[in-house]
Amino acid sequence: MHTLFSRTLAAAALLCAALNSHAGDDPELEQLLATPVYAASKYKQSAAEAPAAVTVLTQGDIRSFGWRTLGEVLGGVRGVFTRYDRTYTYLGVRGLSRPGDYSSRLLLLIDGVRANDNIYDSVLVGREFPIDVALIERVEFIPGPGSVIYGPNAVFGVINVVTRNAASLRGQSLAVSVDSQRARKVQFSSGHEFAAGSLLVAASAENRPGTDLVIPEFDPGGGDGHVHGLDGERDRKLQMRWSGGELNLSAIVSERSKTIPNAPFDLVFGDRSVWTDRMSLISGSWQRLAADGSGWSFQTGLGFYDYHDFGRYEPDRLLTTYQNQGRWWQAELRRTIRMGDSQMLLLGADVQRNYRQRVLSTVFDAGGPTVTDTGTDSSRYGFFVTNEIAVAPGWKLGLGARLDRQTTDQWHGTPRLSLVWQPTQAWVVKALAGEAYREPNFYERAPAASGEAWNETLRRERVRSYELAADWRADERLRLSASLFDNQVRDLIEQVPRDDGVLIYRNVGAAHARGIELEGEYLAASGWRLRASLSQQRVRLDDGSEPSNAPRTLLKLHATTPLPGLPMRLGLELQGTGTRYTLTGQRLGTQLVANTTLVWDPPERVWSLTGSVYNLANRRVADPAGPEFRSDRIEQDGRVVSLRWALAF
Numbered sequence: 001m002h003t004l005f006s007r008t009l010a011a012a013a014l015l016c017a018a019l020n021s022h023a024g025d026d027p028e029l030e031q032l033l034a035t036p037v038y039a040a041s042k043y044k045q046s047a048a049e050a051p052a053a054v055t056v057l058t059q060g061d062i063r064s065f066g067w068r069t070l071g072e073v074l075g076g077v078r079g080v081f082t083r084y085d086r087t088y089t090y091l092g093v094r095g096l097s098r099p100g101d102y103s104s105r106l107l108l109l110i111d112g113v114r115a116n117d118n119i120y121d122s123v124l125v126g127r128e129f130p131i132d133v134a135l136i137e138r139v140e141f142i143p144g145p146g147s148v149i150y151g152p153n154a155v156f157g158v159i160n161v162v163t164r165n166a167a168s169l170r171g172q173s174l175a176v177s178v179d180s181q182r183a184r185k186v187q188f189s190s191g192h193e194f195a196a197g198s199l200l201v202a203a204s205a206e207n208r209p210g211t212d213l214v215i216p217e218f219d220p221g222g223g224d225g226h227v228h229g230l231d232g233e234r235d236r237k238l239q240m241r242w243s244g245g246e247l248n249l250s251a252i253v254s255e256r257s258k259t260i261p262n263a264p265f266d267l268v269f270g271d272r273s274v275w276t277d278r279m280s281l282i283s284g285s286w287q288r289l290a291a292d293g294s295g296w297s298f299q300t301g302l303g304f305y306d307y308h309d310f311g312r313y314e315p316d317r318l319l320t321t322y323q324n325q326g327r328w329w330q331a332e333l334r335r336t337i338r339m340g341d342s343q344m345l346l347l348g349a350d351v352q353r354n355y356r357q358r359v360l361s362t363v364f365d366a367g368g369p370t371v372t373d374t375g376t377d378s379s380r381y382g383f384f385v386t387n388e389i390a391v392a393p394g395w396k397l398g399l400g401a402r403l404d405r406q407t408t409d410q411w412h413g414t415p416r417l418s419l420v421w422q423p424t425q426a427w428v429v430k431a432l433a434g435e436a437y438r439e440p441n442f443y444e445r446a447p448a449a450s451g452e453a454w455n456e457t458l459r460r461e462r463v464r465s466y467e468l469a470a471d472w473r474a475d476e477r478l479r480l481s482a483s484l485f486d487n488q489v490r491d492l493i494e495q496v497p498r499d500d501g502v503l504i505y506r507n508v509g510a511a512h513a514r515g516i517e518l519e520g521e522y523l524a525a526s527g528w529r530l531r532a533s534l535s536q537q538r539v540r541l542d543d544g545s546e547p548s549n550a551p552r553t554l555l556k557l558h559a560t561t562p563l564p565g566l567p568m569r570l571g572l573e574l575q576g577t578g579t580r581y582t583l584t585g586q587r588l589g590t591q592l593v594a595n596t597t598l599v600w601d602p603p604e605r606v607w608s609l610t611g612s613v614y615n616l617a618n619r620r621v622a623d624p625a626g627p628e629f630r631s632d633r634i635e636q637d638g639r640v641v642s643l644r645w646a647l648a649f
Contacts, residue, residue, distance in 0.1 A: 066612030102497020145436030166191030166198035197244025273311030553578030
């Protein structure tokens with residue numbers, strides 16, 4: 001890791017040496033540190049006031065670093081790492097990302113509305129995420145337990161994606177992208193303002209034909225490990241949003257199809273198998289708030305999730321199709337009460353009714369199709385209360401509690417405690433403690449094979465978390481922060497093979513993660529910006545072993561600068577990942593990947609041009625594989641060159 005650290009510092013030094021005097025201040029830089037956050041407390045407050053070590057990334061960051069997916073955006077957050085198995089992108093936080101986990105220990109919100117599906121409780125962050133990243137205004141990441149106001153899944157963090165409205169996208173825009181992997185993408189948006197409100201309509205379509213791969217774990221009988229054109233991808237997205245004073249309405253429809261190249265779950269290697277995810281979210285929110293934040297808020301929504309795949313499976317090589325259907329309705333009512341200048345009280349209740357949770361499989365053999373249909377429904381109710389109390393000048397105490405009830409379980413309580421000390425405008429120190437939980441989801445409880453019983457022995461996962469965070473604004477342009485954290489997970493749910501090789505879910509014990517995160521950010525008057533973070537963490541299971549896919553070190557550097565005399569901005573991203581282990585205990589060494597983006601945005605012009613190079617040095621990197629793969633590691637893409645042209649009219 002010393003070599004990785006040295007290389008990153010050297011790259012930063014070279015970039016900073018090139019940053020001389022440039023034209024004018026960037027208004028975005030002035031606004032960055034003052035950006036309000038919502039997800040930490042369910043009402044707007046500054047990042048300093050929030051009972052969490054919040055990270056906010058903006059649309060400006062997305063453009064500057066050429067991020068193409070929500071997963072790449074979140075990869076810019078300290079302490080967060082990703083794993084891509086050439087089908088889905090998974091998230092890990094503070095050293096924990098377990099096999100068979102579909103990022104279900106995180107809660108995803110879109111404009112404050114829950115967006116985890118009700119089959120896997122998954123967080124879709126690759127190209128399967130239902131919104132194009134060009135429509136994201138900002139992303140708030142709240143690390144630590146959030147169950148006290150959000151209920152299940154907010155175990156390691158909450159992701160709130162705030163989308164752009166018609167006011168920020170006035171008029172029409174068209175963007176076309178191509179890259180060196182022969183991918184093609186078009187994105188269109190139209191925003192109009194009316195007397196009663198504003199309407200945004202946006203759509204995008206992307207086709208990626210896929211690349212040729214070599215997977216040496218497969219013997220010559222399967223094609224000598226070569227696959228041709230079986231890594232393709234296609235996605236379609238449509239979004240409509242109405243913003244009209246107290247009322248907001250939103251509709252999102254998306255579909256992503258992926259051709260699977262590396263034969264998970266014993267697919268026949270070399271066959272064409274396509275996995276498709278469809279998600280639709282319809283939501284509405286109403287709020288009536290006074291100037292001090294007091295008032296009522298109500299939101300409700302419908303969710304639709306469908307998964308479909310087909311392929312032939314070993315050993316009999318019979319064609320099989322799987323269809324998963326999830327349908328749910330949810331609603332939430334909140335009341336915020338400002339009590340003088342010393343307290344902000346939040347009272348709330350929410351409900352989610354899962355009126356369809358279904359898995360349908362069909363096996364085609366000589367005797368005709370054999371159909372297995374498994375389904376259920378479920379409900380969850382929750383009540384929560386939080387109070388932030390100014391107990392003394394510069395001191396704020398936060399108290400929170402929640403009660404939840406699942407359809408088949410008893411009431412379950414979740415507490416949270418925070419103490420925020422702000423002795424000066426420059427210093428903030430936060431002591432945070434709380435608990436969170438995750439219920440076994442439908443996929444984990446469903447029968448592993450036809451004729452078997454439901455997996456009713458699974459217990460809910462629970463985490464107890466402690467954190468001490470400090471933030472220092474050394475001057476108006478320099479921010480330094482640090483966090484010490486300790487997470488203890490009990491009744492960990494993990495995917496493991498049975499004696500017959502079938503993958504099932506079991507409570508496998510406990511895990512303990514502790515570490516430190518350091519981050520610094522500098523915003524220069526001349527317009528350049530530098531942000532760097534270092535995370536050192538250690539994870540241990542209850543038997544003392546180190547789990548797979550648990551990097552001890554994460555090192556990140558993000559730098560942007562305007563180029564002198566030109567309407568261009570250059571961005572550099574360095575992502576360093578320390579040693580990780582695969583499921584079989586093989587060591588994946590330190591990896592360093594650099595990406596660079598150049599944005600050409602001429603003033604008083606209606607067009608802009610963006611060029612990006614990903615994996616600039618064409619490094620060979622890999623991620624640990626899950627238990628569903630024969631391979632122990634998944635090779636990632638080499639160098640990719642991308643070009644994006646945008647027109648506003």
